[in-house]
Amino acid sequence: MSERQAGLEAILKQAPVVPVLVIDDVALAVPLARALVEGGLPVLEITLRTKAAPDCIRAIRAEVKNAIVGSGTVLDAQGLEISEELGCAFAVSPGATPALLDAAKGSKTPLLPASRSPSETMFLLEKGYALQKFFPAEQSGGAAYLGALASPLPQVRFCPTGGITAEIAPSYLKLANVITVGGSWMAPKALLAAKDWAAITKLSAAAASLKA
Known part of the structure; x- marks a missing residue:
């Protein structure tokens, strides 16, 4: 595993859930992030x-x-350049x-980067990506599908994202090839x-305590 991949692994291990956030108003960003971090979710994907x-x-x-802040929906070189200029700790793509x-x-x-099939997973692994996003998770077969990839591709660990809720997150977290999950339910x-920050903190605390 490369140094960058090892650093990313350390980040993703910080909590069982990475909040995936779409924020339209910058005035909401700081109080939202504070609520999430206070609840125990320090890794944020904006x-x-x-x-x-x-x-x-x-x-x-x-x-x-x-707060450990990363960028999401990074689609191209420009998105990566923006992420680097902003000092993002990581960047997430919906594909590759x-x-x-x-x-x-x-x-x-x-x-x-994201994959959703054995071929895509193998392609990214060849490129040095032992850590991958599985997206869209629920629409691509869910935890049962992802778990089936563990035997032929044990080298890869995933952050499944897409359609995951508090109720079904444990079914992913119990998988040997899942390092964390991404979601927005908190x-x-x-x-x-x-602007109910207390309620968001409470949901975050529940997410932070999730186990397999």
Whole structure:
């Protein structure tokens, strides 16, 4: 395992769940991150799907102690460049393309690319990625499917993301080839709109305590 992959592994081991966040308003970023970290989820994926995302990442990195901030929905070299400029601890992609992987070779930001089939998993493994995102998890066969990959591909560990809830997360976490799961259930839109940080902290604490 490369040094960058080892560093990424250490990050992903911090908690059983990585919150995957889409934030439209930078004013919400810091209190949301504080609520999640206070609940025991320090590793945060801020998706680059909104215009506010870069400013959200800057604000959280500057103001939220103990937050480990990564970028999500990184699709190309530009996304990786933005992630590196922002000082992201990692970058997550919903897939993998040759151009993206080429760009990742020269990036200081560790990349977590996604796969959803044995062939895609093998391709990324050949490129040196023993850590991969499994996406979209539930729509691609769920925990049973992912567990079936463990025997032929024991070298790979996954962060399954997509359609995962608090109720089904343990079915993934019990798998030998799962290092953590990604989800957004601890920060639902209704609570975010209401700025109910206490409720988000409570959901985060429950997520942080999840076990197989």
